Amino acid sequence: MNTKTSIILGLMALAGFCGCGSGSLRPPFQITEVRQPCDNYQALRQPFFGETHVHTSYSFDAYVFSNRNDPNTAYQFAKGQPVPLPDVFAVGGTPQTRTAQINKPLDFTAVTDHSELFGEMQICTRSDPSTPGFNSLACRQMQTEQPNPAPGNPVDPLTVAGLWSLLPILLPDSAVPMPFCADPNVDCKSAAVSIWQEEQNAAEAAYDRSSACSFTSFVAYEYTAQPEYDNLHRNVIFRNANTVATPISNVETGGPFPPVLWDMLQKQCLDAGTGCDVLTIPHNANLSGSSEADPAGRMFPDPKDSREAANRRAFEPLVEILQHKAGSECRFDRLANQGVQTVDELCTFEQSPKDVLNPSAPSVPIDEFPTRNMLRNALKDGMALAPKFGGINPFKYGIVGSTDSHNGTPGNTAEPNWPGHAGTDDAPYARLISGVNRNPGGLAVVWAEENSRDAIFSAMRRKETYGTSGTRPIVRFFGGWNYDVTPEALCGNPNRVAVGYASGVPMGSDLPKRKGNANPRFLVAALKDSGSPSLAGTPLQRIQIIKGWVDSSGQTHEKVMDVAGTSSTSGNELNTDTCEPNYDAGFNELCSVFEDTEFDPSQPAFYYARVLENPTCRWSTYACKAAGVDPFLSEAQCTAKAAAANAQALADGEIEAGDAPFDNCCLNETNDSFLSRTIQERAWTSPIWYEPKS
Amino acid sequence: MKFLTRLQKFPALHFLLIGALLFGIHQAHQSYVLRHSPVVKEELVIGRAQIEQIKQDIFTQTAVRPSTAQVQAAVAKTIDDEILYRQALALHLDRNNPSVRNRLIQLGKFVSQDPKAPDEAHYRKALELGLDRSDLVIKRYLSGVMRLVAAKVPTPQLPATVTKQELQDYLTRNPQAFLTPQQLKISQIYFSRDKRKSQAEADAKTLLKQLRAEGKKPEEIADQGDPFLEGNHFPWLNESSLQRSFGAAFTQHLQNLPAGTWTGPLPSSYGWHLVFIEGIRPPEVPALEQVASQVRNAILKEREQQRLAATLQELRSGYAIRVEDGEVHANGPI
Structure with missing residues (x-):
């Protein structure tokens, strides 16, 4: 860090600490929109909890499961209002008998509907019946949820969703709109513009431009590239109200080609001269599969050239590490006692047995899982690949989490009474339990000066973000060379955050230039989730720092280190009968300064922090208990209860003969590779990188 | 017809x-x-x-x-x-x-x-x-x-x-739906339950007496209590932001406290806090121009x-x- 930067950071820190408020200094981020300055400006930054991935009734695969919550409703939910959900038996959107309400409102949300099929959705679900195309077979499928729409024929929304995605989303190397878009007078392109405008109107209506700065929305959409069920999805988030005329979807890019997406965003957004700015966030690397060309995985393939590496770096500062379709940090199979390039046993957390989105794909053995589809390995490989691409590390990702809710319910991450993620697809209980590997999803947290689009977008760009598995611990992480490692010197210093900024860098940055022979030092501090009126926050268990590095031969390595709290459990953290945590066990706050004494200045490295809470009951444990199958019973008892619950469900007509969803309630730490009855909710910070100077 | x-x-x-x-x-x-x-x-x-x-x-x-x-x-x-x-x-x-x-x-x-x-x-x-x-x-x-x-x-x-008069009437009839949230500006001194265990509340009470006797202002409290990760001085915040930092019960208690003096101690999710409310901005019905499209x-x-x-x-x-x-x-x- 040069002297000038230090002074600016120092001033910034001072301004924040003295509480002088806003106005006295220009904010350190560029202001690109007209709005009132925020009363809640804080130079030392605040954690804003939000969501960068949620679907509404404008997404084909949400509407078809009878979700009727539109983007306006989704933003209302984020702000704390109750919203309806379809009944278990709803068809065609009625009736909406369930309700959902978030425990604690969010600070920001980006609604990200599938841009593919926007035009088709506008015509089929949001147009007057006399609109050309409204009565096409495809539209009637969407309206009736029947693959073969006629009275009396079976309702099967999953199959309709599959039929709809076939051409625009699932082709291996091309993409076309639904065939009815080619019918006379049918205009899917104009229709797409109209739904895109509605998305923007909803975001504008939800955005608080007053000085109270109580809520930020982002205009956004999802780019849904999914060649033969390999998940290459990206959420595309715009900085302000200046966006593209029509979303650049998988159809616009002519097939599943993220580099084409970046080129088109460059041209139509960044270079348009309109003040447009944008970033893309990939999700579910865990389901991106592999191919002959990309055996390590398709989400993070070797770049074609330096230009592609640079584009990926520029457009994709962040990756979504966890959402309802499982996590992508790292993977460990406890039955095989083997991981994907890891021995970290905490990597059993929220895994999908499959490695692609295909519902009928088989589970993948641990030694065949594409290595780079777990983010930690991609972060390591990125450093190893950098020399091949002019020193550009293509996988320099910061971290967020999100839900990917298809209910229009952003941030609905509480484990008790989780209502599922996509309308009638997984409404309680039998249907929900049949998808036992899903989870409520996570949250995105940004450290920003104020709750405004420019402040939050800038934080995302500089990766000063972390992801959580759904709870809301507050986590700070700084790296530098001369933090005082004397116990309590920094952790006991009321100005520790100011010191963190002034003598180092926050999460998401590169370490400043090395000073002498110093080892890198890291200040990490966490406060537990402060809880909500309906759900108290769980105490913290420990903080870990995870280091990845590349040795001189190009081999990658990793090491997981406990730096605060304790790894030993007393067994009294959780009452497994009631699922009530013991609020006197564990820690309200943790803090540590860690020095990497094994540091080798010739080797590139990254460090990120993982904060673990005490164990709590997983959503499936709550749901199974509610259905009368307590997963904590002995195996024989549980199996008997599950058999009874299955028989009852069959007798009640809830399931078909041969289905046994409640057997999933008896999966546990001894008989399943990944599933746990209790989970340790967690936070992952963006890494801090060290790059040796050549 | x-x-x-x-x-x-x-x-x-x-x-x-x-x-x-x-x-x-x-x-x-x-x-x-x-x-x-x-x-x-x-x-x-x-x-x-x-x-x-x-x-x-x-x-x-x-x-x-x-x-x-x-x-x-x-x-x-x-x-x-x-x-x-x-x-x-x-x-x-x-x-x-x-x-x-x-x-x-x-x-x-x-x-x-x-x-x-x-x-x-x-x-x-x-x-x-x-x-x-x-x-x-x-x-x-x-x-x-x-x-x-x-x-x-x-x-x-x-x-x-919709006429302008109708907009105004609707806003007047349904002010609750459009109210700006109440905002508070507070300073606080933290007593960690992890560090002080059951002594935290008593320690806070002792300091409270001292602060009141000495008439200390919020800007004169450096190094008092335990360091709080989010600091001692907060900008104007609404209820949901305060909840994020301190939890629901604490935020609820704040509503009943007088401004301009040291009060407490209040329990939070983390320990006990002495609080100085520096300002209160009550909820307001915004001007029609600000919410016309929502109305x-x-x-x-x-x-x-x-x-x-x-x-x-x-x-x-x-x-x-x-x-x-x-x-x-x-x-x-x-």
Whole structure:
């Protein structure tokens, strides 16, 4: 860090600490929109909890499961209002008998509907019946949820969703709109513009431009590239109200080609001269599969050239590490006692047995899982690949989490009474339990000066973000060379955050230039989730720092280190009968300064922090208990209860003969590779990188 | 008539009614009779068999046996749909309607011996067979159109435009929906429960006495208490931001504290806190200019619901509705 930067950071820190408020200094981020300055400006930054991935009734695969919550409703939910959900038996959107309400409102949300099929959705679900195309077979499928729409024929929304995605989303190397878009007078392109405008109107209506700065929305959409069920999805988030005329979807890019997406965003957004700015966030690397060309995985393939590496770096500062379709940090199979390039046993957390989105794909053995589809390995490989691409590390990702809710319910991450993620697809209980590997999803947290689009977008760009598995611990992480490692010197210093900024860098940055022979030092501090009126926050268990590095031969390595709290459990953290945590066990706050004494200045490295809470009951444990199958019973008892619950469900007509969803309630730490009855909710910070100077 | 005049005054919906308007006089007469003959109310019966079918449909579609309330809701919707469908027929919304025509051509092809015959022939054939009155897709479509018409077509009482005065009145009548949240500006001193255990509250009380005796201001408290990760001094924050930092109970307690003096200690999720409230900005009704578009949307949405409800009520009064099931009645929650 040069002297000038230090002074600016120092001033910034001072301004924040003295509480002088806003106005006295220009904010350190560029202001690109007209709005009132925020009363809640804080130079030392605040954690804003939000969501960068949620679907509404404008997404084909949400509407078809009878979700009727539109983007306006989704933003209302984020702000704390109750919203309806379809009944278990709803068809065609009625009736909406369930309700959902978030425990604690969010600070920001980006609604990200599938841009593919926007035009088709506008015509089929949001147009007057006399609109050309409204009565096409495809539209009637969407309206009736029947693959073969006629009275009396079976309702099967999953199959309709599959039929709809076939051409625009699932082709291996091309993409076309639904065939009815080619019918006379049918205009899917104009229709797409109209739904895109509605998305923007909803975001504008939800955005608080007053000085109270109580809520930020982002205009956004999802780019849904999914060649033969390999998940290459990206959420595309715009900085302000200046966006593209029509979303650049998988159809616009002519097939599943993220580099084409970046080129088109460059041209139509960044270079348009309109003040447009944008970033893309990939999700579910865990389901991106592999191919002959990309055996390590398709989400993070070797770049074609330096230009592609640079584009990926520029457009994709962040990756979504966890959402309802499982996590992508790292993977460990406890039955095989083997991981994907890891021995970290905490990597059993929220895994999908499959490695692609295909519902009928088989589970993948641990030694065949594409290595780079777990983010930690991609972060390591990125450093190893950098020399091949002019020193550009293509996988320099910061971290967020999100839900990917298809209910229009952003941030609905509480484990008790989780209502599922996509309308009638997984409404309680039998249907929900049949998808036992899903989870409520996570949250995105940004450290920003104020709750405004420019402040939050800038934080995302500089990766000063972390992801959580759904709870809301507050986590700070700084790296530098001369933090005082004397116990309590920094952790006991009321100005520790100011010191963190002034003598180092926050999460998401590169370490400043090395000073002498110093080892890198890291200040990490966490406060537990402060809880909500309906759900108290769980105490913290420990903080870990995870280091990845590349040795001189190009081999990658990793090491997981406990730096605060304790790894030993007393067994009294959780009452497994009631699922009530013991609020006197564990820690309200943790803090540590860690020095990497094994540091080798010739080797590139990254460090990120993982904060673990005490164990709590997983959503499936709550749901199974509610259905009368307590997963904590002995195996024989549980199996008997599950058999009874299955028989009852069959007798009640809830399931078909041969289905046994409640057997999933008896999966546990001894008989399943990944599933746990209790989970340790967690936070992952963006890494801090060290790059040796050549 | 009421419908007809409404429809004529709403050019945007004319495309719905290409055929219907041609039959204006006829339909006006019919709908007049339909609505104003208290003695000869049209019968609408939801029979046992139909209710069984509704239950069976729900069961087939969802594999769950519906509760009485769910059946109730489904029956009420069936009645509404039936009434809207009959009204659509009364208004001849099916005549010369391209959507209905396409569907009938499709149906005609199904039953035809000669699928290559011209569309017009299929259309005639389908009409001959009365498929326009028996096809459930057409029925569903027409009730949907009618629902849309009822909700969207403005009435003199519930027009499509909103005057500035109406905006202002709505805001005045519903200030709660648009209030800016209360904001507080606080400083705090933290006593960690992890560090001080059961002593934390007593330590806080001791310091409180001292601060009050010395008349300390918020800016004079450096190094007091334990370091709090988010610092001692906070900007203007609303309730939800305060909850994020301190938890719900703490935020609740704050509401009752006086400003301008050290108070507490208050328990939070982390320990105990002495608090100095430096300022309170109560919730305010924003100026109309700031929320005009939200208010307009709220009014228009409310009017659509009112129009639909009024129309359904009006139409229902023209029917003698009978539900042949002891447990289920005609008016259900939807």
